[in-house]
């Protein structure tokens with residue numbers, strides 16, 4: 406079997422071990438004679454999967470009893486609306502940091518719901534940048550502060566989360582569980598699963614319990630966090646297969662030493678890749694300000710767009726997939742999520758060297 410080196414931004418690489426277990430269990434889950442997809446979401450077999458997914462996620466994130474795990478649908482994009490619909494009351498202000506394309510989308514939706522104060526805007530800065538979060542002028546009495554922990558398109562990542570008076574809400578779609586976080590610092594975190602957690606179709610929300618009841622009763626039932634919180638994300642039919650794969654990924658992560666184990670591996674991967682730019686004599690130029698370089702989405706430029714196109718074409722022929730930068734910014738991007746191994750980094754850095762020697 407020949408697996409590609411998958412640098413896709415999302416949906417993205419999944420651990421091979423997880424795919425192999427899913428393959429083995431696909432037609433007969435635990436001797437039940439049925440796929441997990443064919444089981445009732447109210448039955449015993451699925452119930453055990455769901456419970457393990459919640460328990461493993463709680464363990465990986467170090468959750469205390471003050472927090473609840475929710476598995477929702479609608480992607481991280483629905484959270485751009487659901488967060489303000491639940492947490493931004495009439496007459497209140499929510500603070501947002503605009504650190505790039507994804508934060509901008511979150512802001513756009515929040516503005517449809519209520520008053521938004523953009524406390525910093527680095528979204529247009531080149532090289533791509535993030536503000537000094539600790540030094541921002543947050544609104545007194547804000548409903549919450551929203552940040553994007555990792556800008557997937559720009560390739561920037563918050564290195565130190567601010568301690569805010571208002572509940573801190575973070576879109577962690579592209580770096581959830583790539584490193585440990587202190588959950589006590591957050592009111593709510595959310596992430597589409599399709600980068601670090603599993604397949605698309607599941608959205609992880611972790612909410613501090615005192616925030617669950619903030620939504621107005623007039624909000625449609627499915628948009629209220631309390632609806633799924635009350636029923637352990639089983640108010641309606643959840644994406645059972647996606648949650649099953651996510652559960653397998655959480656098992657895999659626990660076996661790797663959890664978030665702390667992943668952080669070491671991810672840092673080593675990122676260091677090696679960034680060193681390839683920094684040692685190229687300026688041939689490969691990192692797109693992000695060094696201080697905020699992401700360990701998950703690595704972005705860079707070549708001396709010309711023609712060379713970038715050639716680079717991506719030749720890499721693709723060598724089964725290095727997904728290296729084209731986002732269409733809005735161009736250049737190159739390697740998404741090196743948890744499931745992307747050092748073998749992929751080694752293949753890419755060797756190719757970079759070779760390409761430069763031939764095209765430098």
Ligand SMILES: Cc1ncc(COP(=O)(O)O)c(C=O)c1O
Nearest residue numbers: 480481482507557576578579597
């Ligand atoms: C940081 C970030 N937020 C939100 C999204 C949107 O996620 P979804 O497609 O699950 O709505 C993405 C998708 O790439 C992302 O990278």
